[in-house]
Amino acid sequence: MNPVTVLRKFFDRHGLFVGGYLLAAVTFWMLMMIILPQLTMLDFSFRDNLPPSKVGGPEDVYTMANYTFLVFGSPGNPEPFNVVDLSVFGRTILAAVFVTVFDFMICYPIAYFLAQVARGGVARLVVLSLVVPFWVNELLRAFAFKILFGASGVINTFIVTIGLVDQPVDFIKADIALYAGLGYAYILLMIFPIYNAIESLDKNQIEAARDLGSPWWRIHWRIVMPFAKPGITSGCTMVFMLSAGALAAPQILGGPSSLWFTQLIYQWFNTGGNWPRGSAYAIVLLASCIIFVLLMMRLFKVKLGEIGR
Amino acid sequence: MKSSTFLSIFIGLYLIIFFGYLFGPLILMSMTAFNSSEFPRVSPWECFTLEWFDVLARDDALITGLTNSLIIAGGVVVLSVLIGLAGALILTQVWPRLRPWYYTIVISPILVPGVVLGISTLIFWDRLGTMFDARYDSVFYDGIFLTIIGQSTFISAYCMLVFISRLQRFDPALEEAALDLGATHTQTFRKILLPFLYPAIGSAAVLAFLASFENYNTTVFTVIDQSTLTTVLASKVRYGINPSISSLAVIIVAITLVGAIAHEALRRREQLKIERGEITDSSSAAANKMQGWLSGNPAMILLMLVFVAGLGTVWFGSQYSPNQCKVDVRLQKELLQQRQGPDIFSPQGGEQTQPQAPAIPDGSGSGASDTNPGRGTFGDVFDPGNLEEGEGAAPSGEGSSGGGSGDDGAAVQSPGASTFGDVFNPGNLEESAGTGSQE
Numbered sequence: 001m002n003p004v005t006v007l008r009k010f011f012d013r014h015g016l017f018v019g020g021y022l023l024a025a026v027t028f029w030m031l032m033m034i035i036l037p038q039l040t041m042l043d044f045s046f047r048d049n050l051p052p053s054k055v056g057g058p059e060d061v062y063t064m065a066n067y068t069f070l071v072f073g074s075p076g077n078p079e080p081f082n083v084v085d086l087s088v089f090g091r092t093i094l095a096a097v098f099v100t101v102f103d104f105m106i107c108y109p110i111a112y113f114l115a116q117v118a119r120g121g122v123a124r125l126v127v128l129s130l131v132v133p134f135w136v137n138e139l140l141r142a143f144a145f146k147i148l149f150g151a152s153g154v155i156n157t158f159i160v161t162i163g164l165v166d167q168p169v170d171f172i173k174a175d176i177a178l179y180a181g182l183g184y185a186y187i188l189l190m191i192f193p194i195y196n197a198i199e200s201l202d203k204n205q206i207e208a209a210r211d212l213g214s215p216w217w218r219i220h221w222r223i224v225m226p227f228a229k230p231g232i233t234s235g236c237t238m239v240f241m242l243s244a245g246a247l248a249a250p251q252i253l254g255g256p257s258s259l260w261f262t263q264l265i266y267q268w269f270n271t272g273g274n275w276p277r278g279s280a281y282a283i284v285l286l287a288s289c290i291i292f293v294l295l296m297m298r299l300f301k302v303k304l305g306e307i308g309r
Numbered sequence: 310m311k312s313s314t315f316l317s318i319f320i321g322l323y324l325i326i327f328f329g330y331l332f333g334p335l336i337l338m339s340m341t342a343f344n345s346s347e348f349p350r351v352s353p354w355e356c357f358t359l360e361w362f363d364v365l366a367r368d369d370a371l372i373t374g375l376t377n378s379l380i381i382a383g384g385v386v387v388l389s390v391l392i393g394l395a396g397a398l399i400l401t402q403v404w405p406r407l408r409p410w411y412y413t414i415v416i417s418p419i420l421v422p423g424v425v426l427g428i429s430t431l432i433f434w435d436r437l438g439t440m441f442d443a444r445y446d447s448v449f450y451d452g453i454f455l456t457i458i459g460q461s462t463f464i465s466a467y468c469m470l471v472f473i474s475r476l477q478r479f480d481p482a483l484e485e486a487a488l489d490l491g492a493t494h495t496q497t498f499r500k501i502l503l504p505f506l507y508p509a510i511g512s513a514a515v516l517a518f519l520a521s522f523e524n525y526n527t528t529v530f531t532v533i534d535q536s537t538l539t540t541v542l543a544s545k546v547r548y549g550i551n552p553s554i555s556s557l558a559v560i561i562v563a564i565t566l567v568g569a570i571a572h573e574a575l576r577r578r579e580q581l582k583i584e585r586g587e588i589t590d591s592s593s594a595a596a597n598k599m600q601g602w603l604s605g606n607p608a609m610i611l612l613m614l615v616f617v618a619g620l621g622t623v624w625f626g627s628q629y630s631p632n633q634c635k636v637d638v639r640l641q642k643e644l645l646q647q648r649q650g651p652d653i654f655s656p657q658g659g660e661q662t663q664p665q666a667p668a669i670p671d672g673s674g675s676g677a678s679d680t681n682p683g684r685g686t687f688g689d690v691f692d693p694g695n696l697e698e699g700e701g702a703a704p705s706g707e708g709s710s711g712g713g714s715g716d717d718g719a720a721v722q723s724p725g726a727s728t729f730g731d732v733f734n735p736g737n738l739e740e741s742a743g744t745g746s747q748e
Contacts, residue, residue, distance in 0.1 A: 015494025025395035037429035245422025
């Protein structure tokens, strides 16, 4: 089929007006908003940080400098690697994995309860109460955790009053506030995919397993979880991506000494004033997220369509 | 039987903890909006106040940000719904072998971190601007335009998913019938497909609005020198904060709550209508209908409760003035500061205070007849206005310290106070009183 006949059939089917709108909208979306910006960013990350007057001039050549900077640091760096940035990167990924696991552990029981146990009004009430906090602004949620965990926050006041500790605990510095806040922010994105998956599970399967004498943990391990695998993968992927790419919560809840990788990117763009290097870092973040998704898909044998809800 | 009770107790407990985690922070944050403390906190509760809402309303940066956010959200709703609809309609018509690729590309913005989307949009339009030699006040460098584009990149994908799920229930035979009967393509689209999609358009628009309104990660890069509600909020939360942010949170939480409950109530009503088909249609008595509607609709009741509570709060706020309470608290704080005063300034003064100290507060805390002499002494030094407030604040200040020595204290009290009067000048006396209430 050659493109012209395809196009003609398309316009035959939709008429000129609607067909034109559909084609224009989708083309604009795919080219101008998704593909070209990403390619431009990729291209940009391989360039030096030049003033606008020199862009396109003889000095505007491709270079790996921004990526080598992330790995080895500036040329005068005494360490063999760029320890600061690399450790921030590693810590971000690890923390995102931790947040994902934490969210999975607290959300799985709720999702199961919602899908298999709760009925009617209770189920609707639970869903409603899950949705409401989710629509409260991300920054305000982080702010709430700052109030909760701050040096003069509620938890510190409480544990000092009951005499558990003498001095207020610095939850912010210990990153506990950050993990709690991040985990909190993405609860809904973990619950709903799992809920959708478990809901379609036939109750008879669970009862059959129970009748045959299987303990509750084995029912979950051998029946519910394998059945809900696409949902679990989807939820975990979403939570991982969002927490690795989170900016607001680390900015507000992160300790003064511990940075999130997105904060490095932010710094290169704002205070650092080095956009190409910021793009290189962003590409690294994007690449690691893609690798993570592919890994999850390979590991749990699900398709992208299932992850995209 | 036993194990099932155990299980249900366990489930209940888990639900309580889980929802405590979910709502606790929000409730505490909302409470700080009503505390008169300069710093958002709950634990030393000072006074109930609504002044932070005033502070919020007078915050120009926030208002500008809010206006921009609304403009952006409006733009995003229009753009995303248009694009999402087109994306969903095209999906079924892409050449089957290309379909997975198409789907992967258009769904990818959901999975790409928002930071990356913002950066790529910023760089792309910057490059385009350079290419066309655009000036810095042109559209290529306009924060609001870029933010609309950047946010729509992924919000369109959300909208597309909403449309896809609706379109799956569409019967293409309807379209064919319209075409057979002589309708043009545009007419078919407008008269058949669009009406079928109206509910989906509605929910996609709401989704787009909310997603745009609360977005931060993408916005912070694309907004350049402008500001939105979220960027203003972010800078406020990170640097110098006061509880006016909490009062904003209260407003947002309330709106969300009302919106969610209203949505639930409406859905419930639809459901009821379907369930009892003719009953709802034929019920002529409005009251009867109302009653049945309410009884079967906990969400509606909840909504009304929230509404009444909101009205009550507003009424209470208009009646109540926290000023008296705030004066008390300020005085209490001054006392608190002065407690440490003598220890730091003069060790000598501290020693002198020591023996007399317990007398003063205990006196004022215990029986009124005992304290009379004490009061008289103070009365010579303080002016009457201060006295009242001082009396009010002192007992609560030392509430936890043992007040056993009431009689002894009262006896020693007046000589003690007069001694102070000799040693210190009147200004310092205040300090010593403060020290007293500490011990």
